[in-house]
Amino acid sequence: MEAEDKPVLQFNLVNKTYVETDKSATGHKVLVDLSITLYPGMVVGLLGQNGAGKSTLMRCALGIVDIDSGNINTLGESPENLSIEAKQRIGYVPQQPFGYEGFTIDKALELHRSFYPNWDIALEQDWLKRFDLDVTQAVQKLSVGQRQSLALIMAMAYRPTLLLLDEPVASLDPIARRQFMGAMFDLALESGSAVLFSSHITSDLERVASHVALIKKGDLVLFKEIDALREEVKLLTINDDTKLPASYRILSQTGQTVLVDTQGNSDVIAGVQNEKSLNLEQLFMELHR
């Protein structure tokens, strides 16, 4: 977070449009002038409706999807031609893992491990225990949650500098989710990694994220430290003639109810009848009215 830290991942005015198959002239905009920077130690929760562009954002960072304009810097390189060294420092768990059918867990791990020179076997063993996985089991017989746990181990046991997790916890039970969150903190804080993870479970996001990024239709509406989010984003009830300061950013408005980002301006504003802090779920709902 300090200025001397080099960004782990940087998006600069990135645009991406998916061409429609039914020849509609415009196409479907998935990312719109999106800029975001992740520094070491950040755990960024990515929040947005289905189809808002969360998965696309991650795929663009990895070079799986090309962008139309703007630029992306992934571990100091361009994602279109990431070096092997860079790839070995990235962990990614897509929404739908993943191969290794026909393997047992230990055979799958043995193969996977061979791709990563920095693999930490002690960490792997520790997490197998934490997630309560039996290594002699066949991968295709695992439950969805167990597969997800294995995918997490496979993406995290080499302590990647950049970790991208697309809905990593959706199928985990509450205990496994907590285990995973602990593992993620260790990674972010001890190894100085940056984590970007999407989830619809806002209470988990509230616990683990240091920052929250909220995208709506490909547009990054908010990107803030989570504590600042609670302190600076308010739902105001105002009079018809209330003048809000220019430093306020209005995020949405329905009649006399305004969602604002005060951006740290804590002045008392005349004409504001009521102000309320929101939790993430409430914020999410307000933004999508």
Place this chain on the structure above:
Amino acid sequence: MLELLNVNPSSGEPIYRQLHDQIVRLIVGGQLQPEDVLPSVRQLAEHLAVNPMTVSRAMQQLVDQGWVERRRGQPSRVAARTSANNASGSSLLAPQLSALVEQAQQLGVEYDELQQLLKQFWQKE
């Protein structure tokens, strides 16, 4: 003391502040005495399943305000009470009181009525 702490991530209030306020309450209420050892940031973070950065922010604030003492290489301890940190129990009730008064006014409950209610509930506890 871990079992005395819990946070509600879905409240609009930042977690670091919830944690800070709870520890202050424990100190003012006497459940935590001067020289009592506090759990480490790591233990707290693990117990509450929250980001350790959040815990460390709360602890830093407690240290800055003189509630907690940190000596090199030792666990954090509750500081001796000084003039700087002698907030009373009653002053810590201010947020709840203002919320209560606000709601009473919204519901049209008069001051006298509220006073009566307060008395009833006090005697029930």
